[in-house]
Amino acid sequence: MGLKGREWVRKSLVLLALSLVPLSFVRAQEPTSEEWKKAALKVFIDCGFCDLEYIKTEITFVNYVRDRKEAQVHVLFSQQGTGSGGREYTLTFLGQFEYAGQEDTLRYYSHRTDTEESVRLGLVQSLKLGLMRYVAKTPISQRISISLKDEVKPTSVIDRWNFWVFSTSAYGFFSGQKSVTYSSVYGNFSANRVTPDFKLRLSAAASHHFNKYDLDGERFESSMNSRSLNGLGVKSLGEHWSLGAYASLSSSSYSNIRFALRAAPAVEFNVFPYSQSTRRQLRFLYKLNFDAVKYEEETIYLKTRENLWSQDLTMTLEMKEKWGTVGASLEGSHYLHDAGKYHLRLNSEVSLQLYKGLSFNLYGSVSRIHDQLSLPKGGASLEDILLMRKQLATSYEYFFSIGLSYTFGSIYSNVVNPRFGSGGEFPSGIY
Numbered sequence: 001m002g003l004k005g006r007e008w009v010r011k012s013l014v015l016l017a018l019s020l021v022p023l024s025f026v027r028a029q030e031p032t033s034e035e036w037k038k039a040a041l042k043v044f045i046d047c048g049f050c051d052l053e054y055i056k057t058e059i060t061f062v063n064y065v066r067d068r069k070e071a072q073v074h075v076l077f078s079q080q081g082t083g084s085g086g087r088e089y090t091l092t093f094l095g096q097f098e099y100a101g102q103e104d105t106l107r108y109y110s111h112r113t114d115t116e117e118s119v120r121l122g123l124v125q126s127l128k129l130g131l132m133r134y135v136a137k138t139p140i141s142q143r144i145s146i147s148l149k150d151e152v153k154p155t156s157v158i159d160r161w162n163f164w165v166f167s168t169s170a171y172g173f174f175s176g177q178k179s180v181t182y183s184s185v186y187g188n189f190s191a192n193r194v195t196p197d198f199k200l201r202l203s204a205a206a207s208h209h210f211n212k213y214d215l216d217g218e219r220f221e222s223s224m225n226s227r228s229l230n231g232l233g234v235k236s237l238g239e240h241w242s243l244g245a246y247a248s249l250s251s252s253s254y255s256n257i258r259f260a261l262r263a264a265p266a267v268e269f270n271v272f273p274y275s276q277s278t279r280r281q282l283r284f285l286y287k288l289n290f291d292a293v294k295y296e297e298e299t300i301y302l303k304t305r306e307n308l309w310s311q312d313l314t315m316t317l318e319m320k321e322k323w324g325t326v327g328a329s330l331e332g333s334h335y336l337h338d339a340g341k342y343h344l345r346l347n348s349e350v351s352l353q354l355y356k357g358l359s360f361n362l363y364g365s366v367s368r369i370h371d372q373l374s375l376p377k378g379g380a381s382l383e384d385i386l387l388m389r390k391q392l393a394t395s396y397e398y399f400f401s402i403g404l405s406y407t408f409g410s411i412y413s414n415v416v417n418p419r420f421g422s423g424g425e426f427p428s429g430i431y
Contacts, residue, residue, distance in 0.1 A: 040140045041131065044071035046322065049079065051120055058124045061140055062131060066407065067356045072097050073134050074322045075127065078278040083194020084165045085112030089123060090278040093130045094322050099137075106130045112165065164193045181212040199234040199244075222389050226252045239273040246287065255391050256374045258296045264289040264312075280319045287312040297376040300393075308373070309336040324352035324359075335371060344368040357407040367397040 041062045045052060056064055068074050076092040087110045095102035108126040110119045135141055170187040188205040206227045213220040227250060234244035246264040251257055264287045271282040289312065294305040314331040327349040334342035350362040375393055384390040 039138060041134050041138050042070060042072045043131065044068040044074045045077070046074060047077035050077060050123065054120050055124060055127065059128060059131070061135060061144060066410075068322055068353060069096075069356050072099050073131065075130070076279075076320060076322055077123075078320050080278055082109065083163060083192060083199065085167060085192070086110045086114065087119075088278065089126070091123075091126055091130055092279065093134070095134065099134055102134070104130055104133065112167075162193070163195055164191060166191050179214045183211075184209045197236050199232070199236075201232040202230070204229045224254050224389055226250070226254070234268075236274075239275065240270050242268040242270075242274075244268070253296065254389065256296050256299070256376045257293060259294040261292040262289060278320075280321075281316065282318075283314075283316045285312075285314045285316070287314075293374070295374055295376075297378060299373060300375045300377050301373060302377065303373070306373075310334060310371075311336065322353075324350070326350050326352075333371070335373075341371045341373065342368075343371045359405045361401075361403045361405065363399075363401040365397070365399045369395055369397065 042065050043062045044065050044067065045055060046068065052064075065071050072095070074094040074096060076094060078090045078092070079087050082088050089108045089110070091106045091108070093102075093104040093106075106126050106129060108122045110122060114122075132144075132146075135144060166189075168187075168189045171185070173182070173184040173186075175182045184207070186205070186207040188203060190201070190203040192202070193200045207225070209222075209224045211222040213222075229249040231247040232244065234242050237243055244266050246262065246266060248260075248262045250260045250262075266285060266287040268283055268285045270277075270284075272280050289308075289310045291308040291310070292305075293308065295303065298304050310333055312331065312333040314329060316329045317326065319326045327347075329345075329347045331345045332342070334340075345365070345367040347365045348362060350360070352360045354360055372391070372393060375391065380390045380392055385392065
């Protein structure tokens, strides 16, 4: 090779080396995974039944925040039962800040026989899919890959059970000590068929409770028994109306009822479409009841059996929004032969996010009772009262719980550390 040839090779090598310098510089400056994560989507998971640690472990391409007001996307989970005994999970994605107005809804259905692990997997997969539209607008999207597991083929559903679902269970509970013995046996059977147009539920249940006390050489025994057979049929009449009927056979030693037959046609109106039931409901349910009752003991109204007509009206409000959850039910009922024999019951559940980390929680039930027609004429003995074997006369009942909670500190909650238990609780006996 001549002098000119060697000079040309030398110049070419120099130019090649110089051209590689910027490429090496760019590669060296490429952000690390940790740097990408700093700009990742901020997500608030609003779910009271989810395994949050599992979600954080499986979905690592977002930042989880503990306050909904710090999140770019608020994911609201809700659930309700399906006709097959499974659950319908609704995931509502609510965009905030630069994603305001960008909302989406996905649904995941579990079967009655699904394991907890399969349900967790299904919820995580649905959450991943719902987050993609938001993640696609962040820098970390450059590190996301999407693939199809297998070819999707059209299938047809053939149900040899015709949508009927059967369930049966039996339980026995036994405990005791030297002077006290408790035992309880319970069993039930149900058959349900639920389609979009019609719902049919049938169930039977029985229970027996027996307690024995040996005190200072004396023995006291307490027992309670109950039996029930229930049926419900409901026909869908569009997105707002439903028509149905209840029927039941029952007995209860606690309520002084040897035999009770009830038949009750009913109609319901939902202000919101039923298709939005996982997020919000405002339902009005009216029932007209006929009861044929035979009592174990003569009642305070000198009755051993009677036929009764009554009517019920129940208003139920259920709302689950990003600011919290509100649930309330107001029920009123009275007998047609005497309007003074009535009861009113208010149940409420409120959980509100007032401010960053500040929550208000209210749970309560209040009843006004003036319809205890089955109270026995002989009243209740001291043993009956202490052992709660018989229903007692009262004009009211209540349960009430109210509280505030406040959390402050770091807004991020990405870290999962399962050592010494998920929550890191103190061992028993350490305070």
